[in-house]
Amino acid sequence: WSIGCINSGNVPLILNAHIEKELLHNLLDIYRPSYICVPSLMAVDLHYEMVCEYYGYILLRTGMEDCAMHPDLSHLLPTSGSTGSPKLVRHKYSNIEAAALNISTFFGLTSNDRPLLVLPLYYTMGLSVVFSHFYVGATVLITNQSMTDKAFWNFMKEQHATSFTGVPYSFEILNLMRFFRMDLPDLTLLTQGGGKMPRQLNLKFAEYCRDNGKRWIATYGQSEGTARMAYLPPEYAISKCGSIGHAVPNAELSLIDSDGSVIELPNTEGEMCYRGKNVTMGYARKREDLQLGDERNGFMRTGDLAYRDEDGCYYIVGRMGRFLKLYGMRIGLDECEQIIKGKYPIECACVGTDEKMIVYLTDNKYVTAVKEILVEKTRLVASA
Numbered sequence: 001w002s003i004g005c006i007n008s009g010n011v012p013l014i015l016n017a018h019i020e021k022e023l024l025h026n027l028l029d030i031y032r033p034s035y036i037c038v039p040s041l042m043a044v045d046l047h048y049e050m051v052c053e054y055y056g057y058i059l060l061r062t063g064m065e066d067c068a069m070h071p072d073l074s075h076l077l078p079t080s081g082s083t084g085s086p087k088l089v090r091h092k093y094s095n096i097e098a099a100a101l102n103i104s105t106f107f108g109l110t111s112n113d114r115p116l117l118v119l120p121l122y123y124t125m126g127l128s129v130v131f132s133h134f135y136v137g138a139t140v141l142i143t144n145q146s147m148t149d150k151a152f153w154n155f156m157k158e159q160h161a162t163s164f165t166g167v168p169y170s171f172e173i174l175n176l177m178r179f180f181r182m183d184l185p186d187l188t189l190l191t192q193g194g195g196k197m198p199r200q201l202n203l204k205f206a207e208y209c210r211d212n213g214k215r216w217i218a219t220y221g222q223s224e225g226t227a228r229m230a231y232l233p234p235e236y237a238i239s240k241c242g243s244i245g246h247a248v249p250n251a252e253l254s255l256i257d258s259d260g261s262v263i264e265l266p267n268t269e270g271e272m273c274y275r276g277k278n279v280t281m282g283y284a285r286k287r288e289d290l291q292l293g294d295e296r297n298g299f300m301r302t303g304d305l306a307y308r309d310e311d312g313c314y315y316i317v318g319r320m321g322r323f324l325k326l327y328g329m330r331i332g333l334d335e336c337e338q339i340i341k342g343k344y345p346i347e348c349a350c351v352g353t354d355e356k357m358i359v360y361l362t363d364n365k366y367v368t369a370v371k372e373i374l375v376e377k378t379r380l381v382a383s384a
Helices: 002-007 020-031 094-106 123-135 150-158 167-177 199-211 289-290 332-344 364-378
Strands: 035-038 048-053 057-061 072-077 089-092 116-118 163-164 189-192 215-222 226-229 249-257 270-276 282-284 299-308 314-319 323-326 329-332 346-350 357-361
Touching: 002 072, 020 289, 048 299, 089 094, 094 123, 116 123, 116 357, 123 215, 123 226, 163 167, 167 189, 167 199, 189 199, 199 215, 226 249, 249 299, 249 332, 282 289, 329 332, 332 357, 332 364, 357 364
Parallel strands: 116 163, 163 189, 189 215
Antiparallel strands: 035 057, 048 057, 072 089, 089 282, 215 226, 249 270, 270 299, 299 314, 323 329, 346 357
16 A cells, blocks of 8 residues: 555554554544544444445545645654554655665675565664665565464475564564574575664674675664665675664765864764755645655764764764664654553653663552553553
8 A cells, every 4th residue: 555655655653553542542643634544443433424435444535625735745654653652754756766765785685685574664763675676676575474483484495585684573573583593595695773782693694694605784864865875885784783874875975073063083073964865845734734845855964873983884873863773763762652652641751772771650550550551552561
């Protein structure tokens, strides 16, 4: 549905099918779409006119007026995939083509490739897998089987999957399975994105790929950059483990200090900036914003604190904004605080790293309830 909409000139907002009802209705109230495509079970609660049903999804006509949109606008993605923020990233058609060209170039993709898609399409990296492989005429393999099911691996072998793209959590699952002992001769490329991966796990996969004639490529990206913006060449996967490498083809990375001046010296921290044709148009916060043109002109400040070594490879050391990347999903800390405050009569503060989120409350009697609501609305896993 999503790819078909984009290809036909319609502009989809691609969402998690498990989005909380309140958050979905908030988005519907703000953006007032003419049509909604939802899983069949969700359609019962929406009370709109059914247009058609296909592969377990129903297209509904809302009766709302068509929206005036900028002609370059191709699709929309939420800035925070789990919390349902109304702040959306506006992509244009040339972003898709630029990103597909960049990715297919540094991965060396051809029409013979057969990637196995395990990431959802509401997640920018999932879309990038599809676009970059379609760009070279490759076949994308799709299954609804879980990675922990035997059927998943049977499908992978029977369909001769050549590549696998995952987030750190995906590789944590593989590490707990018999992956390193599996016979997967067709699998020649493993790529990782979606946040920083634990160093030892990163090394384990890098060494496995080196010893088995496969390529391990760690990447960095954001929705605002149409997914991948930097990559670490496989020959440096071990010697520069933890680095995001350098910019993808046809793009450039740089660092600026607190005054906005460009940092030229190596091993000096600053905010990482990116320039390339895959930089998106800007944000939308309301329906009228869909008419806006390109506000970034190919340049963006990433909000990530980084440094560059003597060889020109970049290392992320922290985040300047209020987002975390947990299990490959970008989680808005402000949105999480709003969820808590909107439900309970307490003050709170959400902080954390790309490994875990910590929530501080003014009343401990709400600890269990807050855990439950955050797990429900973000799909994260609670710990003690």
